[in-house]
Each structure stands twice: as structure tokens, then as C-alpha cells.
Amino acid sequence: MTSVIQKRLSDSKAARWTALLIVSVTMMFGYFFTDVMSPLEPLLTASKGAEEGLGLGWTSSEYGWFSGAYGLMNVYLFLLFLGGIILDKFGIRFTGVMSTGLMFLGAVIKWWAVRSDFGDSTVWVPFGGDVQTQVAWAGLGFAVYGVGCEIAGITVSKVIVKWFEGRELATAMGLQVALARIGTAVALGASLPIAKAFGGVPASVGLGAACLCIGLIAFLVYNVMDKKEDESAAAVATEPEEGFKMADLKLLFLNRGFWYVTLLCLMFYAGVFPFLKFATKLMIFKYGVSAELAGLIPAMLPFGTIFLTPFFGGIYDKYGKGATLMLIGSCLLTLVHVVFALPLDSWVLAICVMVILGIAFGLVPSAMWPSVPKIIPMKLLGTAYALIFYIQNIGLAMVPMWIGSVNDRNTDTAGIIDYTESMTIFAAFGVVAILISYLLLREDKLKGYGLEQPNVKK
DSSP states (O other): OOOOOOOGGGSSSSHHHHHHHHHHHHHHHHHHHHTTTGGHHHHHSTTTTHHHHHHOOOOOHHHHHHHHGGGGHHOOOOOOHHHHHHHHHHHHHHHHHHHHHHHHHHHHHHHHHHHHHTTTTTTTTTEEEEEEEEHHHHHHHHHHHHHHHHHHHHHHHHHHHHHTTTTTTHHHHHHHHHHHHHHHHHHHHHHHHHHHHTTSHHHHHHHHHHHHHHHHHHHHHHHHHHHHHHHHHHHHOOOOOOOOOOOGHHHHHHHHHHHHHHHHHHHHHTTTTHHHHHHHHHHHHTOOOHHHHHTTHHHHHHHHHHHHHHHHHHHHHHHHOOOHHHHHHHHHHHHHHHHHHHHHOOOOHHHHHEEEEEEHHHHHHHHHHHHHHHHHHHGGGGHHHHHHHHHHHHHHHHHHHHHHHHHHHBTTTSOOBHHHHHHHHHHHHHHHHHHHHHHHHHHHHHHOOOOOOOOSSO
């Protein structure tokens, strides 16, 4: 008698890497849209009618509020945390379609806002006071998009763990991050030229919305594969997997290692993503780079991580040392912002420092995200990632507003911004990240999470 050995669909290397590619494309388009407005700050804050008629007349504070609006609903309405519970309770397919749909809806609202003329009308908004009506609507769209994007992010993280646990987990997460960084890099490098060539800010935002429509369709395609994976997993399972229960949340809240990872995420990303939103103007005012080329220097950061994140992920998979990689990356982040705070104005130095930031940006995510499944069980993974993203969103919401007001305060009568104070703030985030990384390394030695051990099981 011939015995038939049943396998899960994820046992097929071609299948699991195809699944990774599909969900990564969705997030790549998401990251493009997240930063599509960052290089457009010179147009957004130019007087109406300036910049060949493309200026929208926003203030630096309004731009800071708009940038921070991304995380407002996630932070103050607890929607991201709720999204994690929905993910663990109702599964990947339902949550993925819901989140990508919200991304597309938010993008359409934002596109409509920047292409509409609201005159000089203003409206009161939370944490921003009175802002122009156009800013308020654009911020609303960005906030709705932010809810969808963050829930999509935790959904994709759980997808990768589902298909790659015990295999090339860190490499897979690194490749997903690499494709996401391509989206960021294209946004930073191409958004301003596209806007200037095709009629202003609405052109770049409209392109981003169209990409998100494609991303939604891509996730619907992934849903077919996910259903087949569940069916194959059920066929070979020896006992049913324990489901999510609200009482299990105490396992999450009482886990010290989890909180170290969460706070490290907050500090590290607070020193990177908000910085990128102001980096184009930093290159223009401090380093004398032309407006046409200024976005290309910050774009070097995501381009570097395209190669470095999978590379460092491969090291983690094969050799371990995840906590050590996070510590090294935090040190590099601090060094970068200290240099940006110094009274040095060489554009060559700015490029070199951005390369170092790219290395840091490759090190920490490649080790941090694959470390979470070593600390938290699968049934709580969606909620765990959601809570991490929720805390991170506090930084994504508050830091741009803080930096925007700091830059306004440090702008002279000629419109020139002194970035010393804002870069010092970013450097302080790095110092705290170093401390947390050290505490995580020590906790791993005490609890035996395996953060310093390889991911690939032989």
C-alpha cells in the first residue's frame, strides 16, 4: 500500500514566495502613498499662485498637522488596536480586504481635497486649531488611509509569519520591507517632478490613489491562496489550533520583552519617518541642494534598505543575533541625527550621513519584526503587532506636529529655518532607542526568547 504524504501549500517554496510577492506589492503601493506628499512640502507651503501657480499656501504648522493626521484615528480612537483584535478573531482575508478598502477610500478623499478650491475658509481640527479647510479635508483622508494602512501592515506581518515560520522568516520580512521601501523611494524621488510636470499636487496624489486600487485587487488575489493554505493546513493538522480569547491578552500585557520591542519601535521610527517628511526641505535650506534634486537625497535611505534589509534578515535567519542587530542600528540612528544637528552644511556629508541612516534602517526592522513571533504566540500575533503599531502611531502622529511647530519657531524673517533644535530632538530618540535595545538584549538572556538564535529550524 502506498501512503500519501499530505503537505501544506506553504511547504511549496514557489507558493509561499508568490504569496509574499502579492501582499508585498499591496504594501509597496501603500508606502508610496504614505510619502507621496513629503517631497511636495515646497509646493504645499508656497504662497498661492507661487511656484508657477502650483503653490497651495499651507503653513509649516498646517503641513505638520496634516502629516501627523495619519495616526490620529489610530491613536485616539484605538482603531488600530481594534484592528488587531479583528485580525486575530476574524482572520486574514476579512481584515485584509477591509484595510485595503480603507486605504483606497482615504486616498480618494485626500486627492479630492488637494484638487478642490476652498478659498480662504478655515475650520477647527483636533491638535491643530484653526486650519485651512483644504488642509482639514486632506488630513481626514490621510487619517482614514492611515487606519487602513496600519491594519494592512499588521495583516501582512501575520501573513508572512503564517507562511514562513520556521523557514526564511526574517528574509521574507526583509524582502517585504525592501519592496515597501521601493514605494517610499519612488515617492521621495519622483513625486515633486511629477507634480511640476502634470499640474501640481493633485497629479502625484491621484497616481498614488490609482496604485492603491491595484493594491486592493492584488490582495483579493492573495485571498484565493490564503483559503487554499487554510484548507491544506486543516488536512494535515493533528489537533485544532487554539483560537483567540480576550482573556489571553494578559499574556501580552505582562510580557516585558514585548514592551521593550514596542518602545524600541516607537523611538526608532520616530527618528526616521517623521524626519523623512521634513528631509527634503532640510536639504534645500541647510545644505543648499536645489529643489529639483533635494528629494533624491532622502530617497537614498529607502533605496539602501531595499538591499540591506533582506541582507540583514538573511543574517538573522542563518546566524541569529537579532537583539544585537537592533542595538547597532539604534547607535547608527543616533550618530546620524547628531551630525545633522551640527553646524555643517556640506551636501556631500549629507549624502554620507543618509547612507549611514539607510544602514540603520536596514538593521533594526530586519531584526525587530521577526523577533515578535519568538516572544508572542501565533494566536495573539495580530493583536501584538497591532499594539506595536498603535504605540508607533503615537510617534507618527505627534512628532511631525511637534517638529512642524519647532521649525516654525526657528524660521527667521527671510523664511530660512534653523534645524538644530529639531535634529537634536531626533537624536534624543536615538539615545532612548539605544537604552531600550540594551534592555531587550538583557531580557533575552534572562528569558531565553531566542532573539540571538537563528530563525531557520534544521
